[in-house]
Amino acid sequence: MEFTTVLADLHKEANCPICLKCLKNPVTIHCGHNFCLSCISVCWKDLKNSFPCPLCHFHCPERKFRQNYQLSNLTEIAKLLPLRRSKRKRQEGKFICEKHKQALTFFCQKDLEVLCPQCRFSIDHQHHTIWPVKKAALYHREKLECYIDPWKERVEQIEKTISMQSRKSLEVKKKVERRREELKSEFEQIALFLQNEHETALRQLQDEEMDISEKLQENLTQLSDHASSLKYLLKEIESKYVKSEVKLLENVKSIYHRYETSKCPETFSFKLKDYVYQLPPQYSGLSRIIKQFHVDIVLDPETAHRNLIISEDRKSVQYGSMKIRPDHSRRFYLCPAVLGSEGFHSGRQYWQVEVKDKSEWIVGVCKHTLYRRRKIQRKTVVVQDGLWGIGHCSQTNYVALGSEEISILPKVTPSKIGVFLDSEMGEVSFYNMDDRALLYTFDDDFIETLWPYFCTGTDSKPLKICTVTDSDW
Template sequence: MELAAALADLQAEASCPICLGYLKSPVTIYCGHNFCLACITESWKDLKGSFPCPSCHFVCPNKKFQNNFQLGNLTEIAKLLPLRRSKRKKQEGSLMCETHKQVLTVFCQKDLEVLCPQCSFSADHQQHYIWPIEKAADYHRKQLARHIELWKEKVEQIDKVIAMQTGKSEELKKKVEHRREEIKSEFEQFMLFLQNEHEAVVRQLQDEENELLAKLNENVADTSDHASASKCLLKEIESKYVKSEVEVLTSVKSIYRRYRSLKCPEMFSFQFRDYVYQLPPQYSGLNRIIKQFHVDVVLDPETAHRKLIISEDRKSVRYGNMQKLPHSPQKFYIWPAVLGARSYSSGRQYWEVEVKDKPEWILGICTAALPRRRKNQNQPFLVKAGLWGIGRCSHTSYIAFGPKKVNLLPKVIPIKIGIFLDCEMGEVSFYNLSDRSLLHTFNDYFGGPVWPYFYTGTESRPLRICTVTESE
């Protein structure tokens, strides 16, 4: 084995690092490495000023090299030895540079490219770190080994995700089937409700028709009786008219009395009642909004006007006496208003506020840009941007406040207001919970986070935020 290793070392020393073949006319350069004369001449052909060694990249001061006759003799001896299998395989499997027709023996670490010695001397790679292909391969094998472990972990994670997703397909099918049955049941109930409602309205209409028809027939009968009586009186008058003076005058009193008492029945007129009905709560969608998106809103004392008194649980606010509070740029100084403690910029949220019989209030949402202490601005109703809300301005006046004011006409006076904010759609809707009707919806671009907004007016009755359990 030692002899074989020694022969292999001899053959390696007799080989040119550039062409990997046996040295031909071997020469030694300044750093001590040996090359074929033709190989080193070709490598340094286009270089000027600096001449790096193809093996160690030591920069030789000049283009001079010495003939190494002794190494040439050793090379001739090495040629006579049987060629080692590993050396033969290496020579046969070596890749050649297409440009310079030299064996690829070095590696550029920056560009991650395998190069021949002459490519490594080019301007493209002159400032790059170049090292022997064997060392580079060893280094990158270690790097790839680490990456392989990481990739294995990632592949395992992906396989787990795929397995989980595959397992969820059955779960999805079951949920879809369950939801399909729920929808079918809901629609069947809805259709039954509509059928019952239709039958009830038709019955009411039939009852009204019968009632009106009876009254109409009665009116026709009364009018017919009046016509008969009028005709009889007319005949009697005509018969008396032609008689003597005494007979006419003796009957005239009776005729006048009967004429005055004979009154024609008024013509019967009728008008159908309004048949208005509302969908029950389970079909309005409001119950699902309340159940799924109800959030627990509390007030932020830092934003409250100095005359507003906030309860300990921060669920109620009322107008009262001036309080000595530290200055804050977040406070409202002109209007008696306060904000919710948390802003919303995504998702969907729902909250409720009890207003009862309070004569003046505004509820809604606002942006951070809503003015807090603007001069000559004593009404929140004049704000044209940064506020979307509804409010009561008097006992009978309800208004939606936003970019434009809209008069509202609720059929039932609101006692409690539901507010549904959909940040994804840019919508905020207001519900009258007294009859579960939709009062108004704003569809706008909010431009950032928004806060719940509460304006109390200058009357002492409170606004109260309802807790989640109170609405369930």
């Protein structure tokens, strides 16, 4: 065993460090290292002034070689001695630079390329950090080891994402089924008007389900492909990790590039559309009214009854303890009412008032000349009084107040009232926003400015002017 080792060392010393073959015409340079005459000549071919040793990088001052006849004889003797080379050594002998036909013994840290001695001194790698293959392989073996666990985590994460996206197929079916039931319930309420629209909406919903499922499947395919590529690269890293230095470094640049540029496809998310249904004229007309004519109403404290409490944003009013307020000709004294801060004499305006849980209330519009020093009593309010509105005067009685008191019977108890003033047409209409039903419309010639009117009654629940949102459209 000891003899075999000595014999291997002898053969190693008889080899040229550049071509890794037996020395031919061996020469010794200034630093003492030995090379084939042809190999060192090729390495120093285009160099001037300084001639670095390919092995120790010592800069020789001159291009001078000394023939080493003794080493030449020892090389010839070594050739005669049999040596059983290991499989690994035989494989390493195959790694030759295709351009210069020299052994790949160096590695460029900047370009991540394996180099031969001549490549090492080329212009392409000037000022780059160059390491021997053994040192570079040790460094990158440790670095690649650090990539394995994060890569496994990425594989696990993408597999979890795939599992989650797969469950979305069932989720979309459940949501579509739930939405289908909601649609069915809505259409049953107005079945006489929406039979054709019902069928159309269901077809749209089915098409949307197919479209979402198709896109979800495409997303799953992309994620699966990405997972496959991650697994493939992980196997490649693991296989590279156990190989020889040169084999390890041969395609390491490609591995790093793929690792750094690999991006996971975005996960597909879906949201079912909000369908717009073709409702009866009074319903679809209300949507256009709300969208086009809604105005921002605030309350006028100078008109408020002394027992009314107005919020800081002037959007809410409720009956409470008496406040000391200065006398004003526009103030209500007997009726717990308040007006909006802006009157309207032309155009079209829409606003909403929340009346939820109140036992008494009146909302509408009135003239500036409306009498302020007497209570509003049913069967005494006439058109000359200048008030048009609807109200709730008991637990079961809803009325319209104009030239006469008219009982109205909403199918759904209103919690929010929509008021639409159309001065051009001489109409003021009131809507129950809970089922979007028209409660009542007054027809008259509005030649004066009309003011939003709010009467709270004597219960402590507030009347609130509501902000109109997209969902109200």
